[in-house]
Amino acid sequence: MMSTIQWKKNLQSVILEANVTQFRTKRENELFKQKGKPSFSLAASTPSIIKSPNCEGLFEEDKGMGNSKSGNQTVIADLNLLGFxxxxxxxxxxxxxxxxxxxxxxxxxxxxxxxxxxxxxxxxxxxxxxxxxxxxxxxxxxxxxxxxxxxxxxxxxxxxxxxxxxxxxxxxxxxxxxxxxxxxxxxxxxxxxxxxxxxxxxxxxxxxxxxxxxxxxxxxxxxxxxxxxxxxxxxxxxxxxxxxxxxxxxxxxxxxxxxxxxxxxxxxxxxxxxxxxxxxxxxxxxxxxxxxxxxxxxxxxxxxxxxxxxxxxxxxxxxxxxxxxxxxxxxxxxxxxxxxxxxxxxxxxxxxxxxxxxxxxxxxxxxxxxxxxxxx
Structure with a gap:
């Protein structure tokens, strides 16, 4: 019984680590593309992994934080009237x-x-x-x-x-x-x-x-x-x-x-x-x-x-x-x-x-x- 629980925990950890690695690689590729450098993809050589609820929560949290940060950067307090x-x-x-x-x-x-x-x-x-x-x-x-x-x-x-x-x-x-x-x-x-x-x-x-x-x-x-x-x-x-x-x-x-x-x-x-x-x-x-x-x-x-x-x-x-x-x-x-x-x-x-x-x-x-x- 304990070995089964431990095996499930280990499997979840492996899935979580693989998805985090894949996500970070995707992010790095986007940065490379913006800088005009050649990109590589780990996802091409890695089999698709079934998303666990824990991983989805992690992705949603990361994306939510990104939107919040972007919003804080773009909200303005002053305007310039160009007139003529x-x-x-x-x-x-x-x-x-x-x-x-x-x-x-x-x-x-x-x-x-x-x-x-x-x-x-x-x-x-x-x-x-x-x-x-x-x-x-x-x-x-x-x-x-x-x-x-x-x-x-x-x-x-x-x-x-x-x-x-x-x-x-x-x-x-x-x-x-x-x-x-x-x-x-x-x-x-x-x-x-x-x-x-x-x-x-x-x-x-x-x-x-x-x-x-x-x-x-x-x-x-x-x-x-x-x-x-x-x-x-x-x-x-x-x-x-x-x-x-x-x-x-x-x-x-x-x-x-x-x-x-x-x-x-x-x-x-x-x-x-x-x-x-x-x-x-x-x-x-x-x-x-x-x-x-x-x-x-x-x-x-x-x-x-x-x-x-x-x-x-x-x-x-x-x-x-x-x-x-x-x-x-x-x-x-x-x-x-x-x-x-x-x-x-x-x-x-x-x-x-x-x-x-x-x-x-x-x-x-x-x-x-x-x-x-x-x-x-």
């Missing part, structure tokens, strides 16, 4: 250009906020929404441009993974809020032009507050859910992001997690936050244009068309570039233009909004004159 580094000879001109855009956008939007708050004549629903839009635009350019300007000066811009996720969360929340706020503003103009007799009752101060607050809350809560899902991704490199701010598409490229689900979630959330407000905005302006056609005066009709066309142009560029990046299927041509499209909705739209919506307005011009006279 592919044109190094234009770094200084781009810095000056974007610095001027940033200063003008901040000055224009802050001026509108100050005028809306200080001038009693501007305490109306339209200017209340314009004040909210200016606040959104100021925050949007302040989220993206300072980091990009620093990168233009230094040649590189480093940001941590969590800092990158935070920047994207703030930016995406502001953009989602703006999508719904633009729809609210178009609905406000629809009521003012198409239903003037019921405007004061339909768009009272309580309704205005609820619509504006709903836009802000909807944008930030929706993006909180989205960023919570995206935070499950593991980032393994490379560390370079070909963008001037942390956008979700470049982030997915440096993720070693399975991203098909993340891309689907991105498309769904993007569609929810862009398509319904875009449809509502376009529908409101179509009704406004139909109502403008009934104006008998040619001068009044031209003035109204001029205002509506400028509004529609800004809205179309904003929604169009936004949907091109986040909603439409991602082919190679659109991917190559992502950075250019991002400049439109992240940089140029906050610059154009004060000029298109407010500073061309007669009431705003008069309020600006009064404000300057008070300051002097």
């Amino acid at each position: 580094g592919n044109v190094p000879h234009l770094q200084i001109p781009l810095f000056v250009l974007f610095l001027l855009i940033y200063i003008c956008a901040m000055a224009g939007n802050i001026l509108i906020i100050v005028l809306v708050l200080s001038e009693q004549q501007l305490h109306t629903p339209m200017y209340f929404f314009l004040g909210n839009l200016s606040c959104l635009d100021s925050c949007t350019v302040s989220t993206t441009l300072p980091k990009m300007l620093a990168g233009c000066l230094t040649g590189h811009s480093t940001i941590s993974i969590w800092g990158c996720m935070a920047q994207f969360y703030i930016f995406a929340s502001l953009v989602a809020t703006q999508c719904y706020l633009l729809a609210v503003m178009s609905y406000d103009r629809y009521l003012a032009i198409c239903k003037p007799l019921h405007y004061n009752s339909l768009m009272n101060s309580k309704v205005c507050f609820h619509l504006a607050a709903g836009s802000w809350v909807n944008g930030f809560i929706g993006m909180s859910v989205y960023i919570l899902l995206m935070s499950q991704l593991v980032f393994c490199g490379p560390t370079d992001i070909d963008h001037f701010f942390c956008d979700i598409a470049p982030l997915m490229k440096v993720s070693c997690s399975e991203t098909r689900t993340a891309e689907l979630v991105t498309t769904v959330f993007s569609s929810i936050f862009t398509l319904p407000p875009f449809i509502l905005t376009v529908t409101s302006y179509l009704f406004i244009i139909r109502n403008i056609m009934k104006i008998p005066s040619t001068t009044g009709k031209k003035r109204a068309f001029s205002t509506c066309s400028s509004h529609l142009t800004v809205v179309s560029v904003f929604y169009g570039t936004l949907m091109s990046v986040y909603v439409l299927p991602r082919n190679e041509r659109l991917k190559a233009l992502n950075k250019v499209f991002s400049v439109f909705y992240a940089v140029l739209t906050p610059l154009a909004n004060p000029l298109i919506y407010s500073l061309r307005n007669r009431d705003m011009k008069e309020a600006l004159k009064r404000f300057i006279q008070k300051c002097i």
Whole structure:
């Protein structure tokens, strides 16, 4: 009985030693191949050995340790925002250009906020929404441009993974809020032009507050859910992001997690936050244009068309570039233009909004004159 047990133990030891030798030989062959040296195989001259449970456990443990080690080596903590580094000879001109855009956008939007708050004549629903839009635009350019300007000066811009996720969360929340706020503003103009007799009752101060607050809350809560899902991704490199701010598409490229689900979630959330407000905005302006056609005066009709066309142009560029990046299927041509499209909705739209919506307005011009006279 004892001899049988001892014989089994000896057999297990021989099997274990043979499998370990075979495994090590295989590993050495792989190393020889990588170095370009001739390899040899012990397995060719050794009969195949039946794997015992002990040996399988040993192999699984070794392989598991290898994966863990590889994972520890590849997980990254910091990212490099390349910005417009592919044109190094234009770094200084781009810095000056974007610095001027940033200063003008901040000055224009802050001026509108100050005028809306200080001038009693501007305490109306339209200017209340314009004040909210200016606040959104100021925050949007302040989220993206300072980091990009620093990168233009230094040649590189480093940001941590969590800092990158935070920047994207703030930016995406502001953009989602703006999508719904633009729809609210178009609905406000629809009521003012198409239903003037019921405007004061339909768009009272309580309704205005609820619509504006709903836009802000909807944008930030929706993006909180989205960023919570995206935070499950593991980032393994490379560390370079070909963008001037942390956008979700470049982030997915440096993720070693399975991203098909993340891309689907991105498309769904993007569609929810862009398509319904875009449809509502376009529908409101179509009704406004139909109502403008009934104006008998040619001068009044031209003035109204001029205002509506400028509004529609800004809205179309904003929604169009936004949907091109986040909603439409991602082919190679659109991917190559992502950075250019991002400049439109992240940089140029906050610059154009004060000029298109407010500073061309007669009431705003008069309020600006009064404000300057008070300051002097």
